[in-house]
Amino acid sequence: MSVKNRKKEQQSSELTQVNPGEILCRARKEKGLAVEEVILHLGITKRVLNALEHDEYDCLPSPMYVKGYIRRYCSILGISESELLVGFDARMIELGLGQREPFIRLEGTQKKKQIWPLVIPVILIALAVIIFWLFLSSRDNDSTNLELNDITPLTSSTTKQVKHQTSPIDSDESNGSTVEKFIVINNETLHAESPLAPGNQILRIKVVQQSWIEILDAQGDILLADLKASGYQGEVSGLAPFDVILGNAPGVELSLNGERVSVPSTDNDNMAKFKIGDTKEG
Numbered sequence: 001m002s003v004k005n006r007k008k009e010q011q012s013s014e015l016t017q018v019n020p021g022e023i024l025c026r027a028r029k030e031k032g033l034a035v036e037e038v039i040l041h042l043g044i045t046k047r048v049l050n051a052l053e054h055d056e057y058d059c060l061p062s063p064m065y066v067k068g069y070i071r072r073y074c075s076i077l078g079i080s081e082s083e084l085l086v087g088f089d090a091r092m093i094e095l096g097l098g099q100r101e102p103f104i105r106l107e108g109t110q111k112k113k114q115i116w117p118l119v120i121p122v123i124l125i126a127l128a129v130i131i132f133w134l135f136l137s138s139r140d141n142d143s144t145n146l147e148l149n150d151i152t153p154l155t156s157s158t159t160k161q162v163k164h165q166t167s168p169i170d171s172d173e174s175n176g177s178t179v180e181k182f183i184v185i186n187n188e189t190l191h192a193e194s195p196l197a198p199g200n201q202i203l204r205i206k207v208v209q210q211s212w213i214e215i216l217d218a219q220g221d222i223l224l225a226d227l228k229a230s231g232y233q234g235e236v237s238g239l240a241p242f243d244v245i246l247g248n249a250p251g252v253e254l255s256l257n258g259e260r261v262s263v264p265s266t267d268n269d270n271m272a273k274f275k276i277g278d279t280k281e282g
Contacts, residue, residue, distance in 0.1 A: 018086070018087030019055050019091070020084040020091070022053070022054075024053055024073050024074070027077045028053075035049060041072070041076050048060060048069075052069055052073070057095060063092055067085060070085060071085075200237045201256060201257055202237045203235060203236050203255075203276060203277075204255045205228070205233065206252070206254075206255075207228045207229065207231065208230060208252065209250070209251025210228065210229050210230050210251065211247045211248035211251045211252050212228075212247030213227075213245075213247070214244070215244050215245075217238030217239045217243075218238070218277075221238065223236040223237075241275045243273075244273070244274055244275070245271075246263065246271065246272045246273075248270050248271075249263050249266045249271065250263075250266070250270055
């Protein structure tokens with residue numbers, strides 16, 4: 001019994017002294033296989049194969065992966081794997097690497113830890129730039145909207161023109177034309193009110209259909225002589241009576257000092273010539 005026990009202890013001691021990498025390297029050379037062929041079949045890098053054949057297990061992944069490499073390597077070489085696996089376990093216990101995490105994982109984790117401190121500031125800067133750009137865009141849009149709101153289109157309701165024909169005193173006597181004065185208040189165009197001279201009367205004109213209108217005062221001054229379009233409204237002031245000539249009498253409405261004046265009936269060409277206003281003095 002003692003002899004058998006000594007033999008078992010001797011065999012166990014021999015197994016613990018087995019270097020799996022050395023055996024694999026020797027068998028590969030005996031088979032005449034190149035390193036490139038082996039790494040192609042095993043699917044590993046040349047660095048990993050070199051560490052495996054030199055028993056540098058601290059440079060390899062976890063023992064579970066290394067055992068897989070040994071099994072496949074033995075299968076390629078056609079040798080038994082059991083003795084090598086036992087020797088590998090013994091070497092791992094001897095080196096204290098049985099529970100070690102894969103070297104590659106540690107390296108990858110370290111790289112990630114080194115990258116994150118650089119990535120986070122870049123992300124924060126990008127977010128700040130985007131927020132600033134959005135802020136400027138919103139300000140530009142607001143200012144544009146304010147400018148558009150400040151612009152009020154001119155329409156017939158917002159622009160009022162009340163034309164006032166000046167008296168002969170304000171007219172240009174050299175060419176017989178009259179001068180119109182305007183005042184602009186709150187986007188409304190108004191004629192300046194001329195003070196009415198003593199004895200003068202106001203004759204207001206409203207054109208319904210286009211017509212030639214000619215008006216002279218008692219002194220023979222031309223107060224109005226023009227072709228007026230439909231929609232025209234105006235007034236003249238001067239000494240009565242007024243001599244009035246209308247090219248299209250049915251298309252013109254007249255009022256003297258606020259009272260409607262009837263336009264006399266016309267002939268076939270719609271032209272009318274008549275006087276308006278009291279001729280008595282005082």
